[in-house]
Amino acid sequence: MKKSALLTAIATAAIFLFLNSCGNSSADNSNTPAQSMVTDEPKDDGQGVGKFKDVTLAAFDAKLAEQGKTIFEAKCSACHRTTDQKIVGPGLAGVTKKRSPAWILNMITNPVEMTQKDPAAKALLEEHLTQMTFQDVSDSDAKALLEYLRQVDGEGPAQASN
Numbered sequence: 786m787k788k789s790a791l792l793t794a795i796a797t798a799a800i801f802l803f804l805n806s807c808g809n810s811s812a813d814n815s816n817t818p819a820q821s822m823v824t825d826e827p828k829d830d831g832q833g834v835g836k837f838k839d840v841t842l843a844a845f846d847a848k849l850a851e852q853g854k855t856i857f858e859a860k861c862s863a864c865h866r867t868t869d870q871k872i873v874g875p876g877l878a879g880v881t882k883k884r885s886p887a888w889i890l891n892m893i894t895n896p897v898e899m900t901q902k903d904p905a906a907k908a909l910l911e912e913h914l915t916q917m918t919f920q921d922v923s924d925s926d927a928k929a930l931l932e933y934l935r936q937v938d939g940e941g942p943a944q945a946s947n
């Protein structure tokens with residue numbers, strides 16, 4: 786009798802500890818986008834890790850870029866400038882020249898996995914020592930942001946729109 790009561794107590798304590806340790810990690814999980822991912826072996830094709838692959842750019846769309854600018858100011862400007870000035874994250878001037886469209890879209894929509902698996906994103910995390918987190922950006926918002934970054938890099942005749 787006594788022995789089984791003791792066992793019950795131990796089992797209860799173990800379950801409690803288990804539940805408790807799960808609870809502690811939930812804060813991190815909230816930043817991870819739940820989405821289907823390309824889990825190929827990490828070989829660097831310059832496209833990053835995530836749902837975007839082989840993205841070809843259409844002609845520059847000034848209206849879409851304008852939407853992107855609004856989203857950028859709301860969700861990105863706390864950590865990024867569109868110059869080469871680093872604040873929390875890297876300055877984004879020139880980013881569309883050095884990264885592929887798919888890479889940029891994957892970085893915006895899947896930053897945590899990117900910094901774990903993509904060599905370039907990993908190196909950025911090592912340099913900046915702050916994890917970029919998912920900013921609850923839809924795929925179409927991500928495309929608008931990319932269009933804005935194209936504009937920052939001098940694409941489109943509509944530079945004078947501001």
Ligand code: HEC
Pocket residue numbers: 857860861862863864865873874875876877880884889892893896900906909910911913914915916917918920922930
């Ligand atoms: C909490 C700060 C933070 C926010 C908010 C943030 N980022 Fe980042 N971003 C970073 C950091 C830091 C890095 C470097 C990688 C890392 O350390 O996670 C980065 C990297 C990037 C890169 C890669 C830059 C390069 O040189 O290749 C792009 C593109 C980017 N962010 C775009 C965005 C966009 C667009 C948004 C808004 C939706 C955004 N970020 C929101 C902090 C942030």
